[in-house]
Amino acid sequence: MVEKHVTLIPYGGLANRMKAIESLLHLLGDAEAEGMFVWFRDKGLNCRFDQLFQPLQVKGLIQKEAAFTDLFLYDRPRLKNFYIPSLFQQLFYRDCLHENEVTQRVYDHFDFKEWVRTRNNVYLSSCILFYRNPHKRLFAHFHPLPHLQEKIDAVCATFSSYTLGIHIRRTDNTRAIEKSPTSLYTQKMKEEIDKHPDVKFYVASDSLEEKKQLSVCFPNRIITMDKSTSRSTIEGMQDALVELYILSRTHAVLGSPYSSYAETAALIGDIPFEKMTL
Template sequence: MIVIKPVGGICNRMRAIAASLEWAKETNHDLKVIWNLDSDLNLDFFSCFMPIQNMSLQNERIEKNQLKILFKKIIKKIKKISGQGYNVHIYVQDIYNLIEKGLSKEDFKNYFNNISQNKLIYIEANWDFYPLSCSPYNLFRPSHLIQNKIAFFSAKFPDKIIGVHIRRKDHKIAIHHSPTKKFIDIINQELEKDNAQSFFLATDCEETEKALLEAFDEKVFTYSKIKDRNTPDGIQEAIADLFLLSKTKKIYGSYWSSFSEVASKIGGIELIIVN
């Protein structure tokens, strides 16, 4: 069995789960997800997404110092049921260490496939650590409430619409490498090529949203009104933004942002990083 605890925000967790689904499928392991409600994402899984096949899930609201206790309980329960006694622990830093070694995708695959020879594996991850031969992202379906909001809003989209994701708030790397002015220049260039073009803007910054609406008026569509991603409503609006972004023709995204990347993978559309 693979026990995965995805960490970080919504898209980091989606990436980790997508990799785990692929890994479990290829190595014929059962998959259990521990979904921790914490300061990074304070909302249970089923308020975000529909159930995913071939994956059991446990919502937990636990502090970091309680994780080892929880894992020991899970190990004890699994051992009692199945008699499995082989344990492997992999943490986020372990994966970063592999990245620093310059491992190729094939090296990563071989590394994790070798680990899968053990019967019980625990891993914490915040990105798609296992190479994906397909796109497990289409297994993620928003909850019914969020789906209805997405369907209602996306019905307003014109035929020609480009996605724009501008990450701000505390993301210093994105702010530095993907300045708002650069996005404005790109939108102007797209309008010069085709004035009928429209844009869907997803951003976590009210000032940025206001600046683009003032600059381009009805050419820019926006959905989310709650920019605080630490509230349940804010998290659900972020998920709606993510899937609305995936329904555009292509995405101009922010540097070093999982949100831009995951949206493009959900929609199977081109991602152009503004840098």
């Protein structure tokens, strides 16, 4: 019997990669296959997987930190690498789906499970939740490193009996700035105060000014964390993970459009998510 094997290259930001890896875990279980994900560091996420999470305890899964030689075999074929990896991938895999091909197939209701079962040895790169078993809880295998979990628990201990998560994306996302002004958040927060007098808000943002402004507008109701906003440092990415899990433990999350971060937090916590958009 030919063993079925899936190689995944997750890319994008932290939330994007988590979604892609979670899809792989569900797919491996449903297709009765083994698999591997290869974690590449780049300027958008310059941090190893094992500097964020404990090892994923999943049978048949290999977690690989990319080495220099992996740039030729596993990296996404692009202009920057002259599409050289595609030459090796055509030799080693029965079929490959790259980036937008995966996204398009999701829209087309592509059967990824059957694809794995009939191709046996396949490769794909993704930044989305491309496959899901609806009967399984999302992100159950992801566990932050113990010292990061301690930070998460310490902040969550300051929550009131009703705490909402607020995620405002600003400095690196022009579409979020245009379509999700701060006034939308403040209006919604005022409505929540009317309904829940003891409400507090955990505010996650890459903008210190946004945090200051909300602290002035809603004194004694804002909880936030001093953190690095740099994706190019280990500390910055660890702080991003801590905030993601803090948001996941609120009662609901209000988040910016064109950003999967807040939505992923809601999926982790299985809580409501509301997109704040014009």
